[in-house]
Amino acid sequence: MxxxxxxxxxxxxxxxxxxxxxxxxxxxxxxxxxxxxxxxIDVPPRQLARYIEHRAAGHNTVVTALAGGVSKFFTAQDRKGDVRVTAQAMQVGAAVDAIPLKEDRIGARQTIFVNSSAEAIRAIAEARPGDAITFMPGEYRFSGTAVSASRVGEPSAPIWVRADRLGTVFLKLDMVEGFRVSAPHWRFENLNIEGTCQDHSRCEHAIHVVGKAHHFIARNNVISDFNAHIKINGAGADFPDHGSIEGNTLTNLAVRNTDNPVTPIDLVAASHWTIRRNLISDFVKAQGNQISYGAFVKGAGSHNRMEQNLVLCEDKLRAPAMQRVGLSLGGGGTGSAFCRDGRCITEQQESVIRENLIAHCSDDGIYLNKAAQSQVRQNVLIDTAGIAVRFAQSSAEISGNQVDGTIRQRDGALLRSADNDTTSGLGLFLGWHPVRRQFDDRGVLAGLTSRVQREDSDKGMESAARCLGLRTQQVVDKASTSSKACQP
Structure with missing residues (x-):
C-alpha cells in the first residue's frame, strides 16, 4: 500500500x-x-528606437548592428501601414477661390498698384492708413536687406500688401528676411512667396512680425522654402499681440540644410494670436539637433490658439533620422532674454490646441513644455508618437482627442484626460493601430466613434472633421458645412 x-x-x-x-x-x-x-517604460516605439540607436553609437559593429535591427523593427511596428493623410483630402490652406472675409477690405481708402520690386518697396515705405498696396500679376525678385513695413496702420484703416488673386503674383526672395513688420495693423494676403537662397541658413523668414506690430494678419498666402516662414517676437518692452495667421499654405520643397531653427510658424513672447486653418507641411531640419516643429508658441505668452490646422510633418519629404514635432505649446524652451516676463517661469499660459489634424510625425504630434492651464481638445493624431506633457509647470486638460499613439505626462506635469481614444503602449509595439484604421487608403477619415459615453467628444470630432473638410460616413447637411459652423 x-x-x-x-x-x-x-x-x-x-x-x-x-x-x-x-x-x-x-x-x-x-x-x-x-x-x-x-x-x-511609457515610451512610444519610434522614440525608443531612436534612443537605442543613440546609446549604441560608438560601440563595436555587432552591438551597432543589433541595435540597428531592433530600432528598425520598433519603428516599423509603430509606423507601418499604407494610410497616408494628404492635403488633397482636406479643405485647408491657401486657395485660389478663397472667399474674402467681409472685413477684408473695410477701411481701404486707396489702391496702389505696383509693377516692380522697387515700386513695392517704395509704396510700403511710404504707406498710409487704408492703403491697399497691390502687386500686378507677375514675378518679383527681392534681395539685400528686409523690406521694412514700419508705417502705422489704424484699426479702421489697416495697410494691405496683397495680390488680387492667389497664384498671379510670385515673390522670389534671396535674403535673410523678406518683410519686416514693426508697426500695427498690417495685412498680407493672396501672395506666393518663395525663398530662393542656395544657402538655407540665409532664407530665415518670409515675414518677420516684431515689437509694436500688433493686430497683424496673414491670410491666404503660399509660402515655401524658409526656415521660419512667419516669425513673431517682441522687441524690448513691445510685443506684437492679437495677430492672426489664417488659411495659409506653409511648406518646403527640400530638406532644410541648416542648423538654424526650422519651424514654419515660430511665435515667441506674443499673446492672443490665432493660428487657424493652415496647411503646414515638410519642415525637415538636416543639421544641428535635427529637431523641427510645425508651429510653436512659447516665450511666456498667453491665450494663443492653434485650431483647425492640417499639419503633415512628412508629406512629400521623408527623412526618418530627424525629429519632427507637430504643434507645441512651449517648443524647446526660450532663453530668458527673449521671454515676455524675462524669466519664462511658464512658456505658455491658458493657450489652446483644438480641432487639428496632425499626421506622419517622427516624434510627438502635440508637445507641451512648461505650458500652464492648457487645453488640448478634439484633435486627430495619425502616425505620431502621441501627446506629451512635460515639466511641473505644465497643466493641461486633454479631452475628446483621437490619438494614434499614447498620452503621456513627464517630469511632474499634471494633466486631466477624458474621453480620448488612444492606443496602448503594448499595442504600438505589436503594430496595433485602431485609430489609424479609421482612415482609408486615400487618407480620408472613414468613420467616427459612436459610443454613447463619447457623445460629446464625437460631436467635437465631427466638428473638427467638418471644419477640415474631411469626408465621413456620417451625413453632414449643407448648413453644417458653412463657414459659420467652423468659427470658434
Missing part, C-alpha cells in the same frame, strides 16, 4: 515538471515581464 502511494506521488511529481509545462510557464513569465516592462 505504501509503495503504491509513493508511485502515485512520483507520477504526479513527474507530471508537474513535464518539460512542455515548464516551457509554457517560462514563455508566460517572459511575456508577462515584457508587457510589464513595455508599460512601465
Amino acid at each position: 505504501t509503495k503504491t502511494l509513493f508511485k502515485r506521488k512520483a507520477r504526479r511529481h513527474r507530471q508537474w515538471i513535464n518539460p512542455y509545462t515548464a516551457v509554457a510557464l517560462g514563455v508566460g513569465i517572459m511575456a508577462a515581464s515584457v508587457v510589464l516592462a513595455v508599460n512601465s
Whole structure:
C-alpha cells in the first residue's frame, strides 16, 4: 500500500515538471515581464528606437548592428501601414477661390498698384492708413536687406500688401528676411512667396512680425522654402499681440540644410494670436539637433490658439533620422532674454490646441513644455508618437482627442484626460493601430466613434472633421458645412 502511494506521488511529481509545462510557464513569465516592462517604460516605439540607436553609437559593429535591427523593427511596428493623410483630402490652406472675409477690405481708402520690386518697396515705405498696396500679376525678385513695413496702420484703416488673386503674383526672395513688420495693423494676403537662397541658413523668414506690430494678419498666402516662414517676437518692452495667421499654405520643397531653427510658424513672447486653418507641411531640419516643429508658441505668452490646422510633418519629404514635432505649446524652451516676463517661469499660459489634424510625425504630434492651464481638445493624431506633457509647470486638460499613439505626462506635469481614444503602449509595439484604421487608403477619415459615453467628444470630432473638410460616413447637411459652423 505504501509503495503504491509513493508511485502515485512520483507520477504526479513527474507530471508537474513535464518539460512542455515548464516551457509554457517560462514563455508566460517572459511575456508577462515584457508587457510589464513595455508599460512601465511609457515610451512610444519610434522614440525608443531612436534612443537605442543613440546609446549604441560608438560601440563595436555587432552591438551597432543589433541595435540597428531592433530600432528598425520598433519603428516599423509603430509606423507601418499604407494610410497616408494628404492635403488633397482636406479643405485647408491657401486657395485660389478663397472667399474674402467681409472685413477684408473695410477701411481701404486707396489702391496702389505696383509693377516692380522697387515700386513695392517704395509704396510700403511710404504707406498710409487704408492703403491697399497691390502687386500686378507677375514675378518679383527681392534681395539685400528686409523690406521694412514700419508705417502705422489704424484699426479702421489697416495697410494691405496683397495680390488680387492667389497664384498671379510670385515673390522670389534671396535674403535673410523678406518683410519686416514693426508697426500695427498690417495685412498680407493672396501672395506666393518663395525663398530662393542656395544657402538655407540665409532664407530665415518670409515675414518677420516684431515689437509694436500688433493686430497683424496673414491670410491666404503660399509660402515655401524658409526656415521660419512667419516669425513673431517682441522687441524690448513691445510685443506684437492679437495677430492672426489664417488659411495659409506653409511648406518646403527640400530638406532644410541648416542648423538654424526650422519651424514654419515660430511665435515667441506674443499673446492672443490665432493660428487657424493652415496647411503646414515638410519642415525637415538636416543639421544641428535635427529637431523641427510645425508651429510653436512659447516665450511666456498667453491665450494663443492653434485650431483647425492640417499639419503633415512628412508629406512629400521623408527623412526618418530627424525629429519632427507637430504643434507645441512651449517648443524647446526660450532663453530668458527673449521671454515676455524675462524669466519664462511658464512658456505658455491658458493657450489652446483644438480641432487639428496632425499626421506622419517622427516624434510627438502635440508637445507641451512648461505650458500652464492648457487645453488640448478634439484633435486627430495619425502616425505620431502621441501627446506629451512635460515639466511641473505644465497643466493641461486633454479631452475628446483621437490619438494614434499614447498620452503621456513627464517630469511632474499634471494633466486631466477624458474621453480620448488612444492606443496602448503594448499595442504600438505589436503594430496595433485602431485609430489609424479609421482612415482609408486615400487618407480620408472613414468613420467616427459612436459610443454613447463619447457623445460629446464625437460631436467635437465631427466638428473638427467638418471644419477640415474631411469626408465621413456620417451625413453632414449643407448648413453644417458653412463657414459659420467652423468659427470658434
